[in-house]
Amino acid sequence: MREDVWIWWYQVDGEVRTGKTLTKLRPLAIRRVQSAIDRELRKRGVPYASGIGGENLKAKTVRRIRVIRHSAVPDSGSYEVRFADGRESRFFYFDDVLARRLRPDLLTSEAALEQAKALTRAERDKAER
Numbered sequence: 001m002r003e004d005v006w007i008w009w010y011q012v013d014g015e016v017r018t019g020k021t022l023t024k025l026r027p028l029a030i031r032r033v034q035s036a037i038d039r040e041l042r043k044r045g046v047p048y049a050s051g052i053g054g055e056n057l058k059a060k061t062v063r064r065i066r067v068i069r070h071s072a073v074p075d076s077g078s079y080e081v082r083f084a085d086g087r088e089s090r091f092f093y094f095d096d097v098l099a100r101r102l103r104p105d106l107l108t109s110e111a112a113l114e115q116a117k118a119l120t121r122a123e124r125d126k127a128e129r
Contacts, residue, residue, distance in 0.1 A: 008033045012040050045086040065123055067116045075109075076100065079116040083123070092116045 006029040009018040017040065021029045064084030071077030075096040082089045094112035095101050107115070
C-alpha cells in the first residue's frame with residue numbers, strides 16, 4: 001500500500017463509515033476525517049462537534065446554551081434559553097408595566113433574566129458532570 005493513502009473508519013449511532021484519504025501530511029488526513037465526522041454529526045443535529053474522536057463535543061455543546069432577549073413592545077417581551085443540542089427552547093416572559101400584566105406567569109424583566117440565567121447555569125453544571 002502507498003504511504004500517502006490513509007485508511008480510516010468511525011462509528012456514529014451504530015453506523016460505521018469507512019474511507020481512504022490521499023495525502024502525505026498526517027494532520028491533513030486527520031482534519032479530513034474530523035470534517036467528515038462533523039458533517040455526520042450535524043446531520044443528526046449535533047452542532048460544533050470538533051476534536052479527534054469527539055472529545056471536545058461535550059464542552060463545545062455546553063457552551064452553546066444562549067440567553068436571547070426578544071422585545072417588540074417597549075418594556076415587555078421574553079428571554080429565550082436556546083440549547084445547541086436541538087432541545088426545545090424555554091421562554092421567560094416579562095412585562096415591566098404593571099397595568100399590562102394580565103397573566104400570572106409574567107415577571108419583571110430582571111426576574112425573567114435571572115430565571116433564564118439560573119436555568120442556563122443549571123444546564124451547564126448538569127452537562128459538566
